Amino acid sequence: MGTVRNVAIAVLVISFLTFVAFFGRLPALRSLASVDMASYPGGFRRIDQKLTDGRLSAWIGRLASTLWNDRHPLVMIFFFLLLFVSEYMFLPSAWSFLTTSRKIISGILVILPYTFLWISAASDPGYITPANHSHKMTLYPYDFTVFYPGQACHTCHLLKPARSKHCSICxxxxxxxxxxxxxxxxxxxxxxxxxxxxxxxxxxxxTTWGTYIGLSVLSDIVRTEIPAWNALGRGFTWAQYFHIWAWTLQEKTRLGAATLLAFLTSPLVWGLLGYHIYLIWAGTTTNESMKWSDWQAEMSDGYVFRRSLPENRQKDTNIESPWTSWPVESQQIILRTEDGMPPRGPEAIGTGDWQRVWKLRDVENLYDLGFWDNLKDVFGLRYGVRPEQRAQHRLSADNGNTHTASRDSSGER
Ligand SMILES: [Zn+2]
Ligand SMILES: [Zn+2]
Structure with missing residues (x-):
């Protein structure tokens, strides 16, 4: 049973590491990672002071800071090895059991993640430089809700285009x-x-394909090698089922472990994909969804106000591009105030009375053109918003009753 235990522990540890790497940058976990030198156990520092003149703790501190704040391929290598080693364990052991069509599908599927990993890692995610800044300014209009014109990046010293953000790692x-x-x-x-x-x-x-053919090959092996289990028929008890898995991990360690790993990690990957499809459906990004949930909190406190922007507003071309390739412009401005009173002063552009906003559904998401057009934007395709849709979009800004479900849910994160 020693092998079984070791394999099970290894698979669980790898799944856990994958989980941490997936979600490790969540704000909730950030405090865990920002442990600094001051919180090292005093004993360790005193010993290190004696032995290396404090150089070891300084080095650990620098390493931790580099790993956390700078670009490094450590997790990418982990991801690559996870794929590569699992496939290396899986495919040779399963190959002779596979039908020709399964061999062809497996052969094609196996290279795709590497291809897209390499392209995603090597491609320009959209660096904003002085040379391309004026072009980047024309991609999206400011929505006067999450993005306002006239804000500069303190590091790059360039005006921040709508929907952009400075990455402290890149x-x-x-x-x-x-x-x-x-x-x-x-x-x-x-x-x-x-x-x-x-x-x-x-x-x-x-990972799903691996789970599927892994289970199918393993159950064939179990059936041929242990006819006694075959006689049990379909109604396995949990105990018998675990017994079969234990036998499999003992006798077919590579195939069993790789299948188990695929089975445990595939919900994580589907979950992350589902989350990103949801963001596209809602017309937002991970970054913007956090801003929307901040707005949600401010709104429920009653500190947020909305009013209309004038139709055919004159743009200050020093801080805004006169046109953008996005088919709609913001019809609203949303502001928060410190005292819960309607905004006053020079920053308060727009027309009409300020209305207090209590819910995200009462504001428009300028970047939501509907799922298919949002998806086209993601893939760099032209989105064909027709004039009547523009009119409808404007209407939805006025009575705030469309594009609402997405906003609500993005705020609830
Ligand atoms: Zn910047
Ligand atoms: Zn980055």
Whole structure:
């Protein structure tokens, strides 16, 4: 039973590491990782002070800071090895049991995640540079809700285009920044988000396919090698089922472990893919969804106000591009105030009375053109918004009753 225990522990540890790498950059887990030198056990520092003059703790501190704050391919290598070693364990052991069509499908599927991993990692996620800045400014209009004109990046010293964000790891502002992904050691932005989606999709298909053919080959092996279990028929008890798995991990360690790993990791990959498809459906990004949920909190406190922007508003071309390739313009401005009173002062552009906003459904998401057009935007295709749709979009801004479900849910994260 020693092998079984070791394999089970190894598979669980790898699944756990994958889980941490997936979700490790969540704000909730951030505090865990930002442990600094001050919180090292005092004993360790005193010993290190004696032995290495404190150089070891300084080195560990620098290493931790590099791993956390700079680009490095460590997690990408882990991801690559996870795929490669599992496939190396899986395919040779399963190959002779596979039909020709399964061999062909497996052969094609196996190369796809590597291809999209490489393209996602190597491609420009949408770096904003002085040379391309004016072009990046024309991609999206400011929505005066999540993105306002006239805000400069303190590091890049460039005006931030709508939907962009500075990545402290890549040290660049990124166009339509989604998030920095440690699995591809790159940002996910306008330039590569479609490659990232294809990476998630093909990885999800590979892990599911691996689980499916792994289980099918293993159950064939179990049936031929242990006829006694065959006689049990279909009604296995849990105990018998675990017994079969234990036997499988003992006798067919490579195939069993790789199948189990595929089975445990595939829900994670499907979950992440589903989340990104949901974001596209809602017309938002990981970065923007966090801003929307901040708005949700401010709104329920009653500190948020909305009013209309004038039709055919004159843009200040020093801070806004006079036109963008996005088919709609914002019809609203949303502001929060410190005192819960309607905004006053020079920043308060727009016309009409300020209305207090209590719910996300009462504001328009300018970047939501509907699922298919949002998806076309992700894949860099032309979205064909027809004039009547523009009119409808404007209407929805006025009475706030469409594009609502997405907003509500994005705020609830
Ligand atoms: Zn920047
Ligand atoms: Zn980045």
């Amino acid at each position: 040290k660049h502002c990124i166009s339509k920044m989604d998030h920095h992904c440690i699995f591809i050691n790159n940002c996910v932005g306008r330039g590569n988000q479609h490659w990232f989606l294809l990476l998630l999709l093909t990885t999800a298909i590979v």
